[in-house]
Structure formats: structure tokens, C-alpha cells
Amino acid sequence: MHARPECGMTEISDALIRDIQAAMGALVRQQRPGLSHEVVQLDMPIGQMKTLFILWTAGKPQTMGQLAHALDVSLGTVTGLIDGLVQRGLARREEDPTDRRQKLASLTPTAETRLLRMEKGRSLVIQRLLRRMQLDDLRALRQGLVALAAAAGSSASARARSIEKESKLRIAVHQRALESGARHHA
DSSP, X not given: OOOOXXXXXXXXXXXXXXXXXXXXXXXXXXXXXXXXXXHHHHOSOHHHHHHHHHHHHHOSOEEHHHHHHHHTOXXXXXXXXXXXXXXXXXXXXXXXXXXXXXXXXXXXXXXXXXXXXXXXXXXXXXXXXXXXXXHHHHHHXXXXXXXXXXXHOHHHHHHHHXXXXXXHHHHXXXXXXXXXXXXXXX
């Protein structure tokens, strides 16, 4: 007979996962109007938007082949998408210095500025939401997000651990400052 995992644990885990997914879905739906406004301001076809975000997240120039793979489209389709972004002043196409047969696509400063503005706006919204939360809930959320990043991969995990250490240090410094201030006023 096979050893079965604890039945209750799997069911509880599955229920928690469903609850987390539902909460994340509710959060996304609540934030959708602001995101939709940002996306509408870009005023471009969805394929170009996806290409823009892939270039943004890559953080470095991408070959047409890399973009085609990331978008799961043909090289011809990527060429058209990049052409559209170049015409809008949001991307540039250059020869790959290591292989002249290859073309590299990258973001223009205009695109980077627009994307940074979008990211900053989204970040401010998240900060406002987080400031409404209780300290214990913030700690639990941080712990959960660090664990989620760890599950997503080792490089994300290393970055998440670094962020957690920095966060704990900032909190400790802030708490000491508060305690010191409270002693001076007492």
C-alpha cells in the first residue's frame, strides 16, 4: 500500500490557494480602472504593447528572434511590431555589434520615460493600499511575497531575501528612532 500524504493538509492547502487566488483576482479587478487608463494612454495595438513591455522587462536590447520567441509569433510579425514602435518613437532598431546579420530592438528614452511614469503611478497606488494595512498584516504579506518569490526561482529568491533583510533593517532603525523619541518625551 502507498503512503498517502495527510489528506487534510492537501485539502487545506488547496483551499488556501483558492482563497489567495480569489483575493489576488479581487485586487486586480479593483485596480483595473487605473491600469486601464494607463494602458489606454499608450494608444497602440496590443501586440506593440506586449513588445514594449517585453523590451522593458528584459532591460537590454533584444534580437528579433528573442522577441519572436517571447511573444510566440513569427519573425515577420515581430518586424511589423517593431516597425510600429519605431514609427511611434518608442523603439529603435540597430545592428547587433557581435553579429551584423542580427538586428537588435531597444526602447527609446521616450518609451522608458512613459513606462517609468506608469510604474511610478502603479507603485504609488500600491503604497497607499499598503499604508492602510495593519503592521502584522504587512509583515505577513512580506513573508508571503518573499516565499512566493522564492518559489518562482532562485534569482528571484536571492533578490527577495536581500529585500527582506533591507526591510527588516529599515524597520529596526525606524523602531529604535521611535523608541528613542518616546523616551525623550517621557
